[in-house]
Amino acid sequence: MSDALDRLLDLLDLEQIEVNIFRGRSPDESVQRVFGGQVAGQALVAAGRTVPDDRAVHSLHAYFIRPGDPAVPIIYSVDRVRDGRSFSTRRVTAVQHGRVIFALSASFHHPEPGIEHAVPMPAAPSPDQLRPNAERLAEAIGGQLPAHMRDTPIDMRSVGPMSIEVARDPSLRPGADNLIWLRVNGELPDNPLLHVCLMTYISDITLLDTVLLEHGLNWYDGHTSGASLDHAMWFHRPFRADHWLLYAQESPVAAGARGLARGEVFTAEGNLVVSVVQEGLIRTTPKPGN
Numbered sequence: 001m002s003d004a005l006d007r008l009l010d011l012l013d014l015e016q017i018e019v020n021i022f023r024g025r026s027p028d029e030s031v032q033r034v035f036g037g038q039v040a041g042q043a044l045v046a047a048g049r050t051v052p053d054d055r056a057v058h059s060l061h062a063y064f065i066r067p068g069d070p071a072v073p074i075i076y077s078v079d080r081v082r083d084g085r086s087f088s089t090r091r092v093t094a095v096q097h098g099r100v101i102f103a104l105s106a107s108f109h110h111p112e113p114g115i116e117h118a119v120p121m122p123a124a125p126s127p128d129q130l131r132p133n134a135e136r137l138a139e140a141i142g143g144q145l146p147a148h149m150r151d152t153p154i155d156m157r158s159v160g161p162m163s164i165e166v167a168r169d170p171s172l173r174p175g176a177d178n179l180i181w182l183r184v185n186g187e188l189p190d191n192p193l194l195h196v197c198l199m200t201y202i203s204d205i206t207l208l209d210t211v212l213l214e215h216g217l218n219w220y221d222g223h224t225s226g227a228s229l230d231h232a233m234w235f236h237r238p239f240r241a242d243h244w245l246l247y248a249q250e251s252p253v254a255a256g257a258r259g260l261a262r263g264e265v266f267t268a269e270g271n272l273v274v275s276v277v278q279e280g281l282i283r284t285t286p287k288p289g290n
Contacts, residue, residue, distance in 0.1 A: 004153040005186040011038065012045050012197055020078040022046040026070035034068025034101075036228040037204030039094055041197045043104040046076040047090040048193040055088050055108035056238070057196055062104040062231045069096050086110050118236070118272040119264070122248050127181035130157035140164045141220060154202055157181040163209045163218040170216050178210040178249040188242040198241040199265065199274055204228055208280040210249040211259030217284065226282040229258065239265070239273040257283055 007027060014022040024042040026034050040062055048057060068074060074094050081089040087109050094102035133156045138145050140162070159179035161172040184198060208226050209219075217224045239245065249263040259282045265274035 002185045004151045008153040022076040024074045037201040039102045041201035043092040044197045047092050047106045050078050051088045051108045058109045059234045060106040064228045066101040121266040121270040124159050124179050127157050163212040167218040180247045183244050195241040203276045207261040207278045210261045211251040223285045229279045232277045234275045237273045244268045
């Protein structure tokens with residue numbers, strides 16, 4: 001297991017300070033705000049630790065309310081809304097400086113048999129045929145990446161062009177889904193909640209990039225900024241975050257400085273295991289001469 005993955009797992013291992021109250025921290029990075037996937041993943045950890053082990057999370061709905069401060073701990077308060085015969089519902093609020101920065105509702109379900117169907121996985125080359133995104137990003141910016149981007153706990157490999165590549169060569173603009181193979185860099189324990197929380201963390205990394213791809217924009221041009229506004233996920237079947245997963249993303253609409261992106265996560269065997277939808281704020285400023 002890599003040091004980067006060790007640090008990520010430590011980040012998701014919350015400290016319990018009361019029956020329904022947990023404390024999380026942020027990595028020691030010089031960033032202005034806490035990464036949204038981190039807050040969502042930690043909140044789901046807090047919710048999951050108050051639910052019986054035989055009930056797996058099947059959906060979550062979350063709002064990013066204020067930017068998180070990476071310099072201070074985040075307090076997660078869990079409200080045990082309901083425990084029924086088959087379902088448990090939890091509501092989690094994340095607080096910093098006495099104010100709510102994030103709110104999540106999650107539902108957990110005891111597995112039971114039923115009807116099944118799913119859309120097929122999109123055609124994609126195997127991840128072994130693709131280069132890691134960190135390599136491609138370093139080439140695109142023409143220099144060495146910051147340490148936290150080089151030593152990443154997540155191996156991501158885009159099938160098509162990355163947003164920074166499209167910004168520099170508009171002819172690369174894709175006409176289909178943004179397909180990305182991903183997995184964590186190391187072997188994980190057999191803890192279903194951990195795999196789900198890691199996917200929650202990962203799911204926020206590239207969704208808004210999918211919106212940028214439609215417009216030839218990228219986060220590195222100094223004229224584009226954004227933030228996650230809300231996030232919803234549905235977990236259909238068990239999966240492992242340390243095995244290759246294909247994240248198929250698309251952006252059906254952008255309007256009013258907001259972009260919508262949605263994604264479907266498939267195992268390498270072609271099983272649809274997770275669905276994701278996110279709306280994000282995307283602001284642009286004119287480039288000189290425009």
